[in-house]
Amino acid sequence: MNAARPAANQMPKVHYLNVDYGIRSWLFTIDHKRIALLYLGSITLFFVLGGLFATAIRLELLTPAGDLFESETYNKMFTMHGVVMIFFFLIPSIPATLGNFLVPMMIGARDLAFPRINLLSWYIYTLGGLFTLFAILSGGVDTGWTFYTPYSSTYSNTNVMATAVGVFILGFSSILTGFNFIITIHKMRAPGLTWFRLPLFIWAHYATSVIMILGTPVVAIAIALVGLERLFHIGIFNPALGGDPVLFQHLFWFYSHPAVYIMILPSMGVISEIVCCFSRKKIFGYSFVAFSSIAIALLGFLVWGHHMFVSSQSMYAGMVFSILSFLVAIPSAVKVFNWTATMYKGSVMYNAPMLYAMGFIGLFTMGGLTGLFLSTLATDVHLHDTYFVVAHFHYIMVGGALMGYLGGIHFWWPKISGRLYPEAWARFSALIIFVGFNLTFFPQFILGYLGMPRRYHAYPPEFQVLNVMSTAGASILAVGYAIPLIYLFWSLRYGPAAGPNPWQAKGLEWQTSSPPPTHNFPETPVVTEEAYEYYPGAEAERV
């Protein structure tokens, strides 16, 4: 019920997918849509790999004793889970797939500003991925994804160098993507498309791109210095040779905190698009949502020290970082309220993308609020490096970012593939994911306050019940992720043709065929209305 009626349309005769055949036409493409699909394939593979590591972790944690793996192996499992999921899945996910596909289309352009650099960014991603795969397959790495020194620079005897090189290279892929988006959004908007008529997806990607270009180089240098230290036995972070291990933490977190905003902002952009479409309503508070993305991007650079409250950082520095961390939470709260208000007096439909979006709103709220426990100095002392932190960031990254990603994939699937996915299966998996997710991660909040540290291979027996609940949830979650993989592939062949605009959504991308032609639009569109003008000409209600 309440599903959008699909337009009974044929697929266009020639479109970006069938204009050219053969592996060369894909590997040497400069079409942003094909590049988006190249990325989609790669990040899906890495997601599965990261998921396998997660499975290993949760299986080991079923019992208190470390009886499934040796400690060294377990330590590699959680390290590689983190490295793969963060650098090779979450950071590129939405920007490199949905962003690459949609940014030019949403602004009425034929492609990004630098299509060859776009393709280069995928090759760089792949090269970084290969180095990291090599590191994983030839013995693994066990430093934790955070590479803290001096363990990573002096003591670990695992494949730190190869992993560091892989991540260093990957950083350039991120920088090039962000760089491309910034120039494109500034310079290539269609006539009439002023900044304040842009879809919020574009604002979100713009803010994300600013973070990508400013933050990534700093983690590059942090990792490069660790590499130099390992290679030449110099002592930049080694106190035995005069260095300071905490300097690494500053350089690392200066990027890695803004990095979490790289991971969540694009998702927020997706949610804005979906909520408006499936409430049939313009966003509530457009400029507030737009500016909140920018505010998050900028403020996000000022809070890195909240990862270091107990690292020997001074008490007063801690207070400064704490108060700034609270400030960065406010724009996120503003977004949540605005999305909710958009549904008020709307015309709400329960399609799968909307189910993902509603799940996002609730779970992101919980994840964000639990972040406040960690910005609060006194509670962070107790909770730092416990499972509470693990639960917090998984609520945001999995309950938030990943659900936004899945919602977006479903929402734009008809545009990307020209076909409709099976709605019933999609709603079913969304529900399974929601239930499985909460069962997996909610117990971890409790484990954290009870004192269970993270990165523990074995744990005291009183923590077992909650760990078993968590693993049970993970098995449900895995099923929830597997199902879309199957039916999305299935729909490529058997899904009904979608037509240009099956959701009757607003946005330039819906004004062209599904799938679109290579150059997106037969003629450059001209924009004359505001964003999300679902019922143009209607008088706006005063609140």
Place this chain on the structure above:
Amino acid sequence: MDTLIHLAFWAMLQQGVPIVPERASSVAKQIDYLYYFLTGVTLFFSALIFSLVFYFAVRYRQRHPDERPQPIHGSLGLEVLWSAIPLGLTMVMFFWGAHLFYIVRTPPSDATQLYVVGKQWMWKIQHPEGQREINALHVPVGRPVKLTMTSEDVIHSFYIPAFRIKMDVLPGRYTELWFTATKAGTYHLFCAEYCGAKHSGMIGWVTVLEPADYEAWLSGAPAGESLEQAGARLFRQHNCHTCHEAGPTSRGPSLHEILGKQVRLASGETVVVDEGYLRESILQPNAKVVAGYESVMPTYQGQISEEGILQLIAYLKSLTRAEGKAQP
């Protein structure tokens, strides 16, 4: 969903499943109250958002494909309201948390001084009277205890959940932690910074004893020399006294009453002498030479262990006190 979580919580509490650890320090209760406040705010706003989303989804569900909802641009009043209220709440959290944090980070001046050396993968603890413990810590109820800690290798973190305290333990410098235990019992000690293979094995027990039992333990535990005595022995053994005994021709500055003193360095800067400076002076003597003295002090890196340095520091602290007592 949220209702389910509430129910699950309540059911767990009814069953006696703990959601907070035991409270065994003077700050634990206060931190738990702050935690409850944060939890309350979280549950309230989560429930609010979940309910609103659910309610709007049902109440305003599409009944007719041709429905035309009125667009609503926004409301400045609401935006201000739902920015101001979160801002107000977060500022309460900040000040409350910062206040407790200040307490947690400010040891009382009369705290008993213990020393902790962490290494892969064990904790070594030294009591002032000389008792040593490995992966165990015995303390009395009701007396403040200050731990000065360092690592021999990588970064570790000393964490006692029942006390709600934690501090990273770093190579090359000292960090501090303090607490007053309030309840006799045995509590977990965990390493809370990933440090390699046996990170999850770098755990132990903190035993809090009533004062009488603690005295009994102290006399029962094998002691040997006290920290100060050990430090004095090392001082003579490594010939520190040949340069540092007070006197006009002494090649090194006098070390009496040295802790807490402000000294002027050859570079022109002034530093306050603390444990970290003393450690650095023993291991890298030429990094911060005192003005008026030559850089002739040899380094003792590799000759004195981290525990040895802590013993020397305990000895130097005793010089301060002894001098004070000796004043006429």
Place this chain on the structure above:
Amino acid sequence: MSDQATTLAPQFEGLAQQKESAIFGMWVFLVTEVMFFGGMFAGYTAYRYRFHEAFTAGSDHLNLLLGGVNTAVLILSSFTMAMAVHSAQLNRRRALIVFLVLTMLLGSTFLGIKAVEYSHKFHEHLLPGPAFQFEGADPQHAQLFFSFYFAMTGFHALHMVIGVALLAIMTWFAWRGRFSAEYYNPIEVSGLYWHFVDIVWIFLFPLLYLVGHHG
């Protein structure tokens, strides 16, 4: 003369949009480079503040003459680069090529002098690592100084090498007649890159060479 129709890339609406995008693009890229070097500058600053004497002692071992000459060489190369851009604007192909070549020569001179400095350091056992030897009060922190010296000037030199290669490609294109007064984006963009690498050196030189050197 270059063919206008072939120089406009299909995603752009017109040459103006293409040119603006290219220039804006280079500025955004340079911002990332500022952050990259900035991380190293931040680390260096933190350590120099803490170990001032050792860093001064280390800096005394750097060759002020060679560093100074290199600074002059780079500033001159930025001038020849600016002249190259100017020549492109005025459609003077021969002058463009001459100035590009001069810039490359000056850049290579810089690299050559740098190589000489590095080899001196190697022979004086000042390369950080197991062979490091320093006669001074605080060899540990002096080694830290040299670690930063080599890391920062090394990454800078790497950027110079890339710059010289970039200019070689530009010279080739210029010789083939690719550029005109209407289309010389790549020259302008290369110029921005070259000036940036020059500016990084302008910061590196006093920071590394002039610690404690009082005139």
